[in-house]
Amino acid sequence: MKRLLAAQLQQIQTEGGWSSRHPLVYLLLVWRLAGLGWRWLTARWALRGAPQLGKLVFAKGRLQVQLRGALHVGERVRFWSTIVPTQLRVYRGATLVIGDDCFINGSLLVAHQSITIGRGVYLAPMAQIADSYAFGMATASVAASTAPICIGDQAWIATRAIILPGVSVGRGAVVGVGAVVDTDVPDYAVVAGVPAKIIRFLEDQARDATAGLAEKITAQ
Template identity: 35%
Template sequence: MRNLPAFTLAGYEKGRGKLVQALWFAVLNTVFMAWFCPAALRVALLRAFGATIGEGVLIRHRVRVLWPWKLTIGDHSWIGEGAWLLNLEPITIGAHVCVSQEALLCTGSHDHRAADFRYRNAPIVVGDGAWVATRATVLAGVTIGRHAVAGAGTVVHRDLPDLTLQTADGRRPVEEPV
């Protein structure tokens, strides 16, 4: 039987104090996600709040990042419009990665077996050259391999090996990129 009032944040570290968290939420919701905010400013804001962002990164509008200080993005990667990086734990995105529109990378979960519904969070890693297509969901603890593709609308709940395509109807190899 679930006992939700027993839930606590035990074992979960946000990584910054309440003032920095509040400041980030203010920036996120007034400037960062806005259509008029230049992509270069989005990158600068993430870096100012502790993210490690490579060169030539493009972050579109309506992107949500829970904690910038738990985010690493490699060179020349794209984060598409409306993507949600729900990073209670670290998210590491390699170089030349495309995270498409409205994709969700979610490092948070709960232990469904525990009455207190405690957190069961884990980091996400997206390898170089991978593509997380539109509205794909990548769950806590998953590694997306190099040049792998999480197809549109798929839910990736276990590691996706290098050069693998996952679609709603299964997994298959993809050709080596040129």
């Protein structure tokens, strides 16, 4: 909470060019905290059936949750719906795990068996992650086409990218816009295309630049 307050205060001062003694600074801080309080309540209500829900989880816009299985959400997770609603569907017997400091904005996650999202992962609008080819179909059909998905820490999944069943995306990997990923992605690889192919690997400097960006967003 202290980190969140400090980040909000610093952002207000930076945007307005004011010192910490300016009277408007604390008025705007109260206004922002009221907004964060509403987003906290929105997240708590939408995720009320989750067996694990971490601290400082916020939801902006409409968060659509269909929960029949187990949903585990870490701390400082943001569910934004700025373009399209973020949708979480966890079917009976399935598990969806979302690690700390993730930023999910208008993405679709459908778990029939198991989806694990690591720490500090960024999911862009209209990205889709589904561990089954049979969305909401009969149990027998689902079982024949289901395989767990794992997204590594600090991975980035771009707009309209699709992660297919059985895929593991490595730590710090970047999945390009509109890519369809049907095979595992190594750590720090950049993939794009249909089906997705490795374009290159991030150099150390690029890794440092992208590492922790989701955490920085969730700290605001």
